[in-house]
Amino acid sequence: MNSFKKVKQVLMLILILNVMVALAKLLYGMYIKSASMVADGYHSLSDSSGNIVGLVGIYLASKPEDEEHPYGHKKFETFSSIFISIMLFVVSYNVLKEAYSRFLNLVVPKITLDSFIIMIVTLLVNTFVFTYEYRQGVKLKSDILVSDSLHTKSDIYVSVSVLITLIALKVGIPTYIDPIMSVVISIFIIKAGIEIIKHSSDILCDRVVVDSKKIHDIAVSVKGVLSCHQIRSRGREDDINIDLHIMVDPSENIIDAHDIASQLEERLKKEIPGVTEVIVHIEPYNKNEIEE
Ligand SMILES: [Zn+2]
Ligand SMILES: [Zn+2]
Incomplete structure (x- = not known):
């Protein structure tokens, strides 16, 4: 403000x-x-x-x-x-x-x-x-x-x-x-x-504002994120919204999976200036189903 x-x-x-x-x-x-x-x-x-x-x-x-x-x-x-x-x-x-x-x-x-x-x-x-x-x-x-x-x-x-x-x-x-x-x-x-x-x-009209590769690299560097896809970013330079899907180990319980998602959200906000909101969709890792 x-x-x-x-x-x-x-x-x-x-x-x-x-x-x-x-x-x-x-x-x-x-x-x-x-x-x-x-x-x-x-x-x-x-x-x-x-x-x-x-x-x-x-x-x-x-x-x-x-x-x-x-x-x-x-x-x-x-x-x-x-x-x-x-x-x-x-x-x-x-x-x-x-x-x-x-x-x-x-x-x-x-x-x-x-x-x-x-x-x-x-x-x-x-x-x-x-x-x-x-x-x-x-x-x-x-x-x-x-x-x-x-x-x-x-x-x-x-x-x-x-x-x-x-x-x-x-x-x-x-x-x-x-x-x-x-x-x-x-x-x-x-x-x-x-x-x-x-x-x-x-x-x-929601043109991409952050290079998807950059988001991808940050995501897979977070411990527990096995892969990610469907990366989207939009908004003003000072109000960037990101959403993406990540895959985690299927044996991960919901508390740990949620922790991984929260960590990823924090990392993206910290490393990309202007990011105000991140929404992460969690999926169980499946080798045959990597949607990239
Ligand atoms: Zn209003
Ligand atoms: Zn997906």
Whole structure:
């Protein structure tokens, strides 16, 4: 439960940063009557909505097991990260749409020193947010932080592409560099979105999370386990469930057989980080019936 608290803190801090950046752009953009800066401000505001989705996901995920969800609620966090990938697709759609209209109507974007400074500040804030959020996400094994940080990274790509375009135009590279850059950027963003969906579906659809060979080797190293088969693992990196069948000597009484299973459960939890539950099915050893 502690790591959820930490994830919540990280998200709150980033939410505050995003809202501050958004307000700065909106207010300044309205003051200097710059449509593109106001639009960028709304974009930053939409970034905060990703943080809010994350906070809701974390709130749902942090609830303890209950009668309706006996495996706990942690997957709510994984589920909510899908929303972030949908946001990424919306961002790339907007970048493409913008690129298309500029392609039809090639204009040299005007840039003032003020808007240039705002862009640099945003870039610095976003670089901090991405680095911090991504590292915390990996450390806390939080899907929502990692996904949200990829969203921030896509914003960084967009800002950098705008800067490169401006510099390119300054040194005399033709105007169509601008829409071409946008298309390249949107491909990166779509890729990030697909990666998030793939990662979430791996967890939600029970892709194998621990190499079966590793589980097998640990199992047969436990005294009394003669063989094992039907090894399965699934779940989030911080909430791995394993189940397997083991064969023990048929003359073993139920107390000893149960002891062997308990020892195996302990060993797996100790040797594989993130394992929270192990279910062992015991069978009497039969040479002709090894199901491997
Ligand atoms: Zn529930
Ligand atoms: Zn079996």
